[in-house]
Amino acid sequence: GGGGGGRGGAEGGQGASPDEVVRLCELVLDYSVRTSSPLFFNQLYGRVDPVGLAAENVLSTLNTNAFTWEVAPVFTTLERALVQRLVRVFGLPEGSEGLFVPGGSMANMYGMHSARYAKVGAAVKSGGLMAAGGQLVGFCSADAHYSYAKGANFIGIGTENMLSVPVDHSPEGRGSMRVDALEEMILAAKAEGKIPFMVGATSGTTVYGGFDDAVALREVCDRHGMWLHLDGAWGGAAAFGGEGGAARELSRGMGLADSLSWNPHKMMGAPLQCSVFLTRRLKGGGGLREVNGCQAHYCFQEDKNFPEEDMGDMTLHCSRRADSFKLWLLWKAVGDAGMAHRVDEAVRLARRFTDLAMDKAALEELGVQGSFVVWRNQAPFYCNVCFYYVPPSLAWAEGGGAPFWELPKDDERARRISRVAPYVKDRMQRAGTCGMMGFCGKHNHFRLVIASPIGLSDQDMVRLILDIDAEGKGYQEPPPPPPPPP
Amino acid sequence: GGGGGGRGGAEGGQGASPDEVVRLCELVLDYSVRTSSPLFFNQLYGRVDPVGLAAENVLSTLNTNAFTWEVAPVFTTLERALVQRLVRVFGLPEGSEGLFVPGGSMANMYGMHSARYAKVGAAVKSGGLMAAGGQLVGFCSADAHYSYAKGANFIGIGTENMLSVPVDHSPEGRGSMRVDALEEMILAAKAEGKIPFMVGATSGTTVYGGFDDAVALREVCDRHGMWLHLDGAWGGAAAFGGEGGAARELSRGMGLADSLSWNPHKMMGAPLQCSVFLTRRLKGGGGLREVNGCQAHYCFQEDKNFPEEDMGDMTLHCSRRADSFKLWLLWKAVGDAGMAHRVDEAVRLARRFTDLAMDKAALEELGVQGSFVVWRNQAPFYCNVCFYYVPPSLAWAEGGGAPFWELPKDDERARRISRVAPYVKDRMQRAGTCGMMGFCGKHNHFRLVIASPIGLSDQDMVRLILDIDAEGKGYQEPPPPPPPPP
Numbered sequence: 018g019g020g021g022g023g024r025g026g027a028e029g030g031q032g033a034s035p036d037e038v039v040r041l042c043e044l045v046l047d048y049s050v051r052t053s054s055p056l057f058f059n060q061l062y063g064r065v066d067p068v069g070l071a072a073e074n075v076l077s078t079l080n081t082n083a084f085t086w087e088v089a090p091v092f093t094t095l096e097r098a099l100v101q102r103l104v105r106v107f108g109l110p111e112g113s114e115g116l117f118v119p120g121g122s123m124a125n126m127y128g129m130h131s132a133r134y135a136k137v138g139a140a141v142k143s144g145g146l147m148a149a150g151g152q153l154v155g156f157c158s159a160d161a162h163y164s165y166a167k168g169a170n171f172i173g174i175g176t177e178n179m180l181s182v183p184v185d186h187s188p189e190g191r192g193s194m195r196v197d198a199l200e201e202m203i204l205a206a207k208a209e210g211k212i213p214f215m216v217g218a219t220s221g222t223t224v225y226g227g228f229d230d231a232v233a234l235r236e237v238c239d240r241h242g243m244w245l246h247l248d249g250a251w252g253g254a255a256a257f258g259g260e261g262g263a264a265r266e267l268s269r270g271m272g273l274a275d276s277l278s279w280n281p282h283k284m285m286g287a288p289l290q291c292s293v294f295l296t297r298r299l300k301g302g303g304g305l306r307e308v309n310g311c312q313a314h315y316c317f318q319e320d321k322n323f324p325e326e327d328m329g330d331m332t333l334h335c336s337r338r339a340d341s342f343k344l345w346l347l348w349k350a351v352g353d354a355g356m357a358h359r360v361d362e363a364v365r366l367a368r369r370f371t372d373l374a375m376d377k378a379a380l381e382e383l384g385v386q387g388s389f390v391v392w393r394n395q396a397p398f399y400c401n402v403c404f405y406y407v408p409p410s411l412a413w414a415e416g417g418g419a420p421f422w423e424l425p426k427d428d429e430r431a432r433r434i435s436r437v438a439p440y441v442k443d444r445m446q447r448a449g450t451c452g453m454m455g456f457c458g459k460h461n462h463f464r465l466v467i468a469s470p471i472g473l474s475d476q477d478m479v480r481l482i483l484d485i486d487a488e489g490k491g492y493q494e495p496p497p498p499p500p501p502p503p
Numbered sequence: 504g505g506g507g508g509g510r511g512g513a514e515g516g517q518g519a520s521p522d523e524v525v526r527l528c529e530l531v532l533d534y535s536v537r538t539s540s541p542l543f544f545n546q547l548y549g550r551v552d553p554v555g556l557a558a559e560n561v562l563s564t565l566n567t568n569a570f571t572w573e574v575a576p577v578f579t580t581l582e583r584a585l586v587q588r589l590v591r592v593f594g595l596p597e598g599s600e601g602l603f604v605p606g607g608s609m610a611n612m613y614g615m616h617s618a619r620y621a622k623v624g625a626a627v628k629s630g631g632l633m634a635a636g637g638q639l640v641g642f643c644s645a646d647a648h649y650s651y652a653k654g655a656n657f658i659g660i661g662t663e664n665m666l667s668v669p670v671d672h673s674p675e676g677r678g679s680m681r682v683d684a685l686e687e688m689i690l691a692a693k694a695e696g697k698i699p700f701m702v703g704a705t706s707g708t709t710v711y712g713g714f715d716d717a718v719a720l721r722e723v724c725d726r727h728g729m730w731l732h733l734d735g736a737w738g739g740a741a742a743f744g745g746e747g748g749a750a751r752e753l754s755r756g757m758g759l760a761d762s763l764s765w766n767p768h769k770m771m772g773a774p775l776q777c778s779v780f781l782t783r784r785l786k787g788g789g790g791l792r793e794v795n796g797c798q799a800h801y802c803f804q805e806d807k808n809f810p811e812e813d814m815g816d817m818t819l820h821c822s823r824r825a826d827s828f829k830l831w832l833l834w835k836a837v838g839d840a841g842m843a844h845r846v847d848e849a850v851r852l853a854r855r856f857t858d859l860a861m862d863k864a865a866l867e868e869l870g871v872q873g874s875f876v877v878w879r880n881q882a883p884f885y886c887n888v889c890f891y892y893v894p895p896s897l898a899w900a901e902g903g904g905a906p907f908w909e910l911p912k913d914d915e916r917a918r919r920i921s922r923v924a925p926y927v928k929d930r931m932q933r934a935g936t937c938g939m940m941g942f943c944g945k946h947n948h949f950r951l952v953i954a955s956p957i958g959l960s961d962q963d964m965v966r967l968i969l970d971i972d973a974e975g976k977g978y979q980e981p982p983p984p985p986p987p988p989p
Contacts, residue, residue: 030840031840031841032835032836032837032838032840032841038832041832042557042558042561042832045578045828049578050576053566062822065566068524070563071524073563074563077563079531079538080538080551080556081775082548085546088545091534119820120823122820130656141659142656143661143663144663145639145659145664147632147661148661153631164820166797169631170616171616171657171658172658172659173631173632175627175628176628176629176797177629177630178631282822289568290605290822290824311656318925318941318942318943318947320922320942321925321928321929333608333612333653333657334606334608335606336548336606336775336778338775338776346527346528349527350519351518352517354518355517355518435806436806438806443808446573446808
């Protein structure tokens with residue numbers, strides 16, 4: 018009798034014993050990557066904040082669905098308050114709204130979806146893209162995250178109608194899309210009879226940590242009646258940087274966007290997933306409820322207590338985790354000062370690593386045998402450090418002509434240096450020293466992202482250099498393939 | 504020095520003390536709804552499985568991102584294996600694929616997106632909906648979940664192009680969409696020059712627990728070259744029911760769908776979120792990677808070890824929680840027999856409640872003073888029990904003419920009975936007795952869903968009846984509004 022699901026012995030279809038379940042958990046833990054190491058470096062996420070983890074455990078225990086107020090009174094109230102606090106941090110206008118959504122890609126798609134609604138009007142919601150009366154086109158930087166492409170696929174614009182704008186990688190350009198090129202492309206699209214509807218800006222590009230110029234893009238968007246969405250999934254954290262610091266400066270103009278994404282599960286160490294979408298209300302009063310809602314009376318009962326508090330019909334989802342609580346609690350714990358320190362410290366450590374990698378004398382003193390070539394010989398824009406490691410056996414390649422980043426894809430030197438990073442990464446993975454660091458680029462270069470500075474020190478930056486050299490200095494090129502049989 | 508984010512005192516922007524953080528967690532727990540009560544009845548989710556909760560805690564601790572194999576080796580491997588097991592349970596063909604996605608709405612949108620690709624071809628991915636050469640239209644039952652409408656909005660089809668097919672609510676009809684009406688609507692759409700591309704079927708409708716006839720729909724879809732997606736978010740669990748049982752019978756033909764959604768966070772008690780999307784590979788070999796991918800080399804490095812194991816480019820997202828582990832572990836713990844028992848027990852308890860509610864003599868013996876009117880005087884199709892409670896003061900309304908469910912929206916008797924459920928629910932909420940039970944319908948009727956039978960007994964069904972009567976029997980109609988001043 019009683020409830021569903023007995024707990025039988027291990028045999029047959031009867032289920033495992035509690036001891037066996039514990040053993041399975043241990044096995045999973047043993048064979049999984051320790052993301053809690055300060056030296057865990059991965060694509061834009063890092064060591065988790067311990068208070069954020071405590072919040073996650075509270076959420077799991079409550080198993081709350083943030084779709085109605087009656088089942089999630091605390092988290093609904095808290096999410097609304099937190100969103101308003103974020104609206105102020107990013108400098109969005111009073112009355113802006115927001116939602117925590119499952120990931121930065123979804124947040125960017127909310128932005129594209131809102132942009133479409135803003136351009137075409139409510140007819141696009143009922144009648145679909147046919148109501149646009151032409152092909153919508155959007156623009157993002159060539160270095161933008163692929164969620165703009167996936168979003169263009171998903172919302173029915175088509176990937177080839179999300180156009181890539183060339184990027185200025187100079188220190189002054191900060192990895193931003195070239196506004197002159199953007200405006201030319203908009204005019205060309207109009208001349209072809211297409212309908213430019215949005216610019217997808219980026220604050221903190223995935224590889225180089227570049228920042229688009231929101232102030233200039235706002236002007237372009239106003240001139241052409243376009244929506245400005247800002248993908249701040251990674252770089253949104255810059256808005257929390259200390260007054261007058263480099264990070265805060267990068268965040269200039271973020272509040273001019275029509276909508277904005279930010280992932281506290283990146284820089285701030287909130288457990289995965291924790292992503293927020295913020296948006297201005299459209300002219301004429303349209304907000305999240307108008308753009309996304311569809312008034313399902315069976316879920317959002319009109320006659321119950323406080324139906325106006327439900328957030329569910331503001332979303333494109335139904336069930337929704339109360340992810341906002343993780344950011345809320347960790348922010349309480351570290352305060353504004355702690356949030357600022359976290360960002361500024363990540364920027365400082367990225368520059369510290371860069372300075373060391375560019376200091377030949379210091380490396381020699383450390384006994385480093387290979388050499389480090391920092392991408393474009395310049396300081397990182399934000400917390401992403403891109404660099405090549407050149408083992409002693411390839412020392413000739415460093416001096417021999419144009420720098421690596423200028424080499425065409427099929428260049429022989431490029432091909433040869435491209436083999437080094439995968440080799441070193443493989444050895445670091447096997448040795449267990451920060452094995453997750455990525456590589457990428459036209460040719461493989463290392464990409465070290467200080468996504469979470471929690472527990473990281475200057476000494477760790479030295480250690481990283483030494484670990485890379487230790488695993489890489491013995492690199493020998495593979496022998497040439499044997500000649501084909503005659 | 505050291506890592507980011509100091510833990511200062513409580514004052515100013517310096518952050519809260521550890522004691523204060525603990526106090527905030529306690530406060531949140533105190534004011535939140537106890538979803539772990541067996542008597543927690545909400546829209547399609549219920550008491551969590553304790554082993555599922557343990558799995559959630561393992562996931563939180565590891566904070567793993569299931570986008571690449573190198574960071575999620577265990578969970579990637581496990582997700583693939585679990586998906587293949589689900590493919591067999593649902594009877595999908597060998598070679599079908601799947602993904603855990605953030606919620607059933609997203610899973611349904613994956614289905615709509617895949618359907619569009621299947622109809623139009625790869626051109627829709629690059630060129631957008633314009634490549635369809637006409638207006639796509641889809642069909643779902645009038646009782647389908649609103650995610651089909653939200654999806655039509657999101658993917659650019661437009662809500663008015665996701666057409667509602669009338670439903671047969673008779674016991675034989677099982678709440679399914681009328682296949683004859685569907686076919687007429689398809690022909691009418693074609694005659695208007697539109698392009699029917701999908702049927703969005705439902706296994707387990709939100710309110711009545713109705714099941715569409717997958718076998719008949721497969722034939723219709725084959726005849727008209729349409730994709731069959733099956734929203735089994737709620738009713739997919741029926742496929743786990745015991746051989747020969749009512750639940751298993753409801754699942755007949757699920758494997759004929761082209762794609763299918765299921766939320767183990769509903770019936771099986773996996774913690775929120777836990778949703779799976781399963782799909783056949785398209786003719787010609789196209790699968791999730793072709794439909795959704797965009798080969799971002801900076802995330803899915805080609806030269807690293809085992810790049811072919813990454814699941815990230817099969818998704819429309821980037822970061823993704825390893826939700827599959829929750830189902831995997833709880834399934835291990837209860838075994839196939841435990842999974843079957845859970846479903847069959849939910850069906851049994853729903854029928855038990857219904858039998859009692861329809862048994863006037865038994866209710867009298869229990870001292871119940873009001874009366875219960877079960878929707879359409881029939882057994883539930885699945886685990887959703889819809890019923891009216893009639894307090895003694897409205898006893899006249901029960902016998903006076905057509906049954907409630909046949910009354911038009913503006914009928915006086917309907918208006919009056921519609922006030923009862925919100926009143927009783929409000930009182931039950933204040934008393935703390937299963938306060939989350941929903942109400943809905945053309946006029947408010949109660950909707951009791953046995954979403955999780957864990958810890959529920961026959962005695963609880965009696966207790967529910969008594970609690971409703973205790974809070975409802977004193978109901979008095981509000982006085983008529985005073986006449987307007989002369």
